[in-house]
Amino acid sequence: MDETIKICIQEINPHVVCSLCGGYFIDATTITECLHTFCKSCIVKYLMSCKHCPQCQLKVHETHPLFLLRPDRTLQDIVYKLIPNLFENEELRREEFNKSRGMAVDKKPGTKKEEPTVPKLSSIINNPDGHLYRNDEQICLCLERYRPQRIMHHGKVLTLRALDRKFLRCSIRVLVSHLKAMLFKKLAIPSDVQIEVICDREMLSDEVSMKQIFLMNWFGKETPMVLYYRFRETSDNSVT
Template sequence: MFRYGGTDEEPQLKLKIKNLNQNIVCILCAGYFIDATTITECLHTFCKSCIVKYLQMSKQCPMCNIKIHETQPLINLRPDRTMQDVVYGLVPNLFESEERRKRDFYRARGLDKVQSKVQQKSFSGKLDPSGGHFYRNDEQVSLCLEKYRYQIVGEHEGAYTCTVLQKRYIRCSVRACVSHLQKLLVKKLAIPDRMEINLYCDDHILYEDEPMKYVWLAHWQGKAAPMVLHYQVESSKSAADKNG
């Protein structure tokens, strides 16, 4: 059951997801869209892997049979990120399941460390987006890194006063994890080893393995860009006591 809207004047609209399946299910695999990809000639949408595999044998749309391209049908495919965001927002736990499946796939083939290195390279260390444009194949997210308004480290010996970033804005891959931002902040703020840094979105603490796509879907969907993340520095002992 999907619920939309709802105010004092207007009743909340409730829809069964199965009633929307014709708009969010790929006809080639009968599953919900993953990496939704649209044919520019007819605007029909499929999973990326499904349509790419299909076009190895045919040059026509599997829904309307329109010819996509005489010799190179793949050039008329475009990622449909709006549709993918709609699917992830409608179907509970679909994004988390897909991310878990990808991690298991890479881990089983010993590629998880390679993927981690690639994600880390998505941070250039430059927090000012005005220095140039970034062109990458993966989806990007705009972030604003703010000091947490309740910066309470504790009155014990070794308390640390957190500074404020001079350049607060950053763009990164939606696949980048919270841990990558933590490492970046540690470097930029010169956080000593005895301290550690936590990140929050909309007052929810974020876990190290959460990708930015999940954070946006869970805590920022429907709000204006950039997504605001707050950072808080505390001693490792305080963090351990809190988590314990």
């Protein structure tokens, strides 16, 4: 059965277009401090003359601005998936470029060791003056308890509560780690307990943003986007 989802490209464009060149992301690269994304070559060139994020004016590292860039593979994959032939065309362009300079074709770009950088971004949810996010596109979420759970925690029964208010609006740049921080706080979960956030039966890793989840798992579906949370089962707790 054909399960192709028809996607209106106009709707998705704002998420996958570089604000510096107006084209689809090529080598999507994110500033770790504010999570704005650009083409790698666009942002590297830009930061040579200016030390602020082009989108939010956040000051990036004074002496080594490139330290704060990391490749955004997920977003790039989305672009390649959505825009057929972009990848092939880009590969061809690179080959031509390398040939014209007499360089060997590098079939595996990015083999250089990349530092896995954790965004230092402080959570908008815990931070009421998260001014960096104020003008962001917002997304409506429903944070639903996966199921009532009880675990043994230091000899006591710990019950997973449901949120009083499960609907929330947040910036599309909020990460799963931010949501988890909010859940820990609102549900008074001890910090040594692990929780999982799930969308569409997929467990989400901490560094994934709402934008990525939306584009990967929720595009074309009805809002709010539903995320589930639950205690993670570990060897020293038994979930019932």
